[in-house]
Amino acid sequence: xxxxxxxxxxxxxxxxxxxxxxxxxxxxxxxxxxxxxxxxxxxxxxxxxxxxxxxxxxxxxxxxxxxxxxxxxxxxxxxxxxxxxxxxxxxxxxxxxxxxxxxxxxxxxxxxxxxxxxxxxxxxxxxxxxxxxxxxxxxxxxxxxxxxxxxxxxxxxxxxxxxxxxxxxxxxxxxxxxxxxxxxxxxxxxxxxxxxxxxxxxxxxxxxxxx
Amino acid sequence: xxxxxxxxxxxxxxxxxxxxxxxxxxxxxxxxxxxxxxxxxxxxxxxxxxxxxxxxxxxxxxxxxxxxxxxxxxxxxxxxxxxxxxxxxxxxxxxxxxxxxxxxxxxxxxxxxxxxxxxxxxxxxxxxxxxxxxxxxxxxxxxxxxxxxxxxxxxxxxxxxxxxxxxxxxxxxxxxxxxxxxxxxxxxxxxxxxxxxxxxxxxxxxxxxxxxxxxxxxx
Numbered sequence: 001x002x003x004x005x006x007x008x009x010x011x012x013x014x015x016x017x018x019x020x021x022x023x024x025x026x027x028x029x030x031x032x033x034x035x036x037x038x039x040x041x042x043x044x045x046x047x048x049x050x051x052x053x054x055x056x057x058x059x060x061x062x063x064x065x066x067x068x069x070x071x072x073x074x075x076x077x078x079x080x081x082x083x084x085x086x087x088x089x090x091x092x093x094x095x096x097x098x099x100x101x102x103x104x105x106x107x108x109x110x111x112x113x114x115x116x117x118x119x120x121x122x123x124x125x126x127x128x129x130x131x132x133x134x135x136x137x138x139x140x141x142x143x144x145x146x147x148x149x150x151x152x153x154x155x156x157x158x159x160x161x162x163x164x165x166x167x168x169x170x171x172x173x174x175x176x177x178x179x180x181x182x183x184x185x186x187x188x189x190x191x192x193x194x195x196x197x198x199x200x201x202x203x204x205x206x207x208x209x210x211x
Numbered sequence: 212x213x214x215x216x217x218x219x220x221x222x223x224x225x226x227x228x229x230x231x232x233x234x235x236x237x238x239x240x241x242x243x244x245x246x247x248x249x250x251x252x253x254x255x256x257x258x259x260x261x262x263x264x265x266x267x268x269x270x271x272x273x274x275x276x277x278x279x280x281x282x283x284x285x286x287x288x289x290x291x292x293x294x295x296x297x298x299x300x301x302x303x304x305x306x307x308x309x310x311x312x313x314x315x316x317x318x319x320x321x322x323x324x325x326x327x328x329x330x331x332x333x334x335x336x337x338x339x340x341x342x343x344x345x346x347x348x349x350x351x352x353x354x355x356x357x358x359x360x361x362x363x364x365x366x367x368x369x370x371x372x373x374x375x376x377x378x379x380x381x382x383x384x385x386x387x388x389x390x391x392x393x394x395x396x397x398x399x400x401x402x403x404x405x406x407x408x409x410x411x412x413x414x415x416x417x418x419x420x421x422x423x424x425x426x427x428x429x430x
Contacts, residue, residue, distance in 0.1 A: 046313065047238045048386050063241065064370075064384040070239045081382055083389040083417075084238075084265075085321040088314030092334065122339065123301060123308060124292035130314030133334045164337040164353070 003143055003173045009034045010190065011100060011141045011171045015041045019097040022046060022131055024114075025069040027141045028100040044096050046127040048087045051079025068127065088127070092134040099135030101128060101167070103142040105157040108204040110166030110179030112140055113159035122160070132163040144172035144201055151203035153177070153184065174198055177206060185209050216376045216426045223399050223427050224250040227257040227364050234320065234362040234391040235264040235274060239293065242384030244368040244401035245273045246429045252276060261285040263320070263360055265313065265387060267297045281305065287360065289313040310340060315357050317390055323359035324393025332357050365395035369418070372402045373409070376423030377416045385417065392422045399425045 001009070008030035015021060015031075017040030023029050032054065035041050043052035045067045052067060053074035061072035082090075090096055105113040112132060116122045132138055142152055153170070170177040175198045176188035184206035189195055195208075224247070227233060237243025248268075251257040260283050267286050268275030275294050277283050285307040291297040300306035311319065312334045322330055331354035335341055345356035367388045370381035378400055380388060392398055400423050 045383070047241075047383050049383050062382065064381040066238070066241050066383055070241065075382070081380070081385050083385055084313070084317035084387045085390045088317055092314055092332070116339070120292075121298065121301060123298055123310065124290040125310055125312050125335075125340065126290045127313040129312040129334045129338065129340070133336075134314070160339045162338065163335075 005030055005033070006173050007141050007143065007171060010173070010176070011139055014139060014169060014171065015039065015098065017041070020044055020050070020095065021098045021100065022091065022096050022135065023067070024099070024101040024128065024131065025126075026102040028102055029067065029069055029071070031100055031141070044087075044090065045073070046087050046091060046131070048082050048084055049075070049079060050082075051076045053079070088130050091127070091130050094134060094136050096135050098137045098139060099131040100139045100141050101131060103140045103152060105159050106140055106142070106153050106167065106170055106204070107157045107161075108155050108184060109182050110168075110170065110177075110184060111157065111164065112162050112167055113157040115162050116160045118159065128162050132165055137169075138165070138167045140167040140170045142170070142172055144174045151201055154203040155205070174201070178209075183207065187211065215374065216423065217405065218425045218427060220246060220250040220427055220429075221253070223247060223425060224254045224257060226397060226399065226425070227251055227254070227260070229256050230259045231257070231363040232261040232263065232361075234365040234395055235262060236365070236367045236386065236388035236391050237273070238265055238383065238386040240269065240273055242368050242380070242386045242388055243268070243273050244366045247366045247399065247401045247427055248273050249276055251282065252280060258282045259284050261287065263287045263362055265316070266290050267294050269294055270296045278306065285309070287311065287316070289316050312340065316360070317387060319357050319360040320387065320390040320394045323361040324390065327359055329356055329358045331355065360394060362391075362395040363397065365391040365398045367392055367398065367400040369400050369402045371411065372400060372405050372423070372426050373407065373411045373420070374405060375408050376400070376420035376426060377411050378402070378418035378423060379411055379415055380417055389418050392418045398423050399427060401427045401429055403429065
């Protein structure tokens with residue numbers, strides 16, 4: 001299993017029956033693969049749909065049915081479609097329970113930078129800011145380090161923040177952090193990793209409250 | 212039989228004057244009136260355009276072709292990085308860009324069509340996209356003032372119309388189209404089929420006909 005899938009599987013374990021969940025682009029999209037048939041989790045996509053089903057069989061894609069990453073999806077029984085403004089009204093209005101977002105960096109207060117890439121002009125933001133501001137609960141799903149092995153959890157983000165609002169939970173392949181009282185709390189170390197690995201690869205201060 | 216709103220692609224394209232601000236529906240190419248947009252290429256007056264659309268198409272497709280031919284002076288949207296031509300045009304100073312969070316953009320269009328001049332929204336407060344915008348706190352939460360968006364012409368994509376111009380859409384191809392239908396002086400919808408009046412259940416109509424000026428049918 002790739003690291004990305006491993007993270008997605010770990011995030012899925014934090015979702016509960018009845019939650020309305022929006023999946024961001026990248027690792028968050030993979031979370032859908034790890035929701036069992038009876039999970040009771042309902043997926044919303046910001047381009048205007050509630051009740052997103054799994055990817056269609058090869059050759060069965062409907063060009064009018066895509067998720068926010070423009071990938072083909074299916075509609076579950078009970079699905080509905082709505083306009084962009086209505087969709088973001090659901091998001092901004094707090095009707096979407098949980099937003100799962102990728103991250104380029106996360107700071108010591110749990111704030112996410114995930115929309116502007118290093119060394120490139122800022123020409124795309126999509127729905128990331130709306131989702132971060134509007135969802136009742138935000139889960140950041142990210143690799144623990146960059147491709148170069150640098151920590152993604154850092155004291156202060158060098159990249160522009162997506163919002164002042166912090167994530168509530170940060171899930172990597174190695175660890176889970178909760179954001180409490182404006183700081184990071186290590187609540188779980190993943191099997192195969194140790195506390196020392198997490199300490200060596202985390203650039204932000206954190207406290208521990210391991211179960 | 213109502214007065215027909217059906218016109219040809221060329222007649223529709225000729226309604227976009229030089230320097231016009233146009234709204235174009237679609238999320239990427241899904242729900243984008245590609246035939247209508249690409250017909251603008253054959254009308255030299257459709258240039259120096261300001262385009263309000265989530266993206267500016269893809270290279271060689273839809274709005275991407277207008278951009279490649281230098282017809283677009285300014286783009287207002289949320290995600291231009293999916294078209295590398297847009298990134299290059301911006302870097303070379305050929306394309307002015309106004310970037311908005313997708314939810315703020317769709318609400319600005321909705322407001323423009325609903326007679327609301329501006330609104331306060333918490334999205335983007337405290338970020339780079341707040342620069343130059345009025346910030347005001349409500350219940351201790353920072354909000355940005357966002358002005359409504361309107362256009363001279365809206366180009367839409369719908370699945371089906373009746374002869375009056377009532378519209379229904381196709382799944383997630385709906386996206387920005389119903390919002391844009393409300394926010395332009397002239398609204399042209401590209402549809403797959405036109406049915407007689409009464410052929411669409413009133414409960415199913417998404418865009419009521421008073422908003423639609425012209426229909427273009429594409430096979």
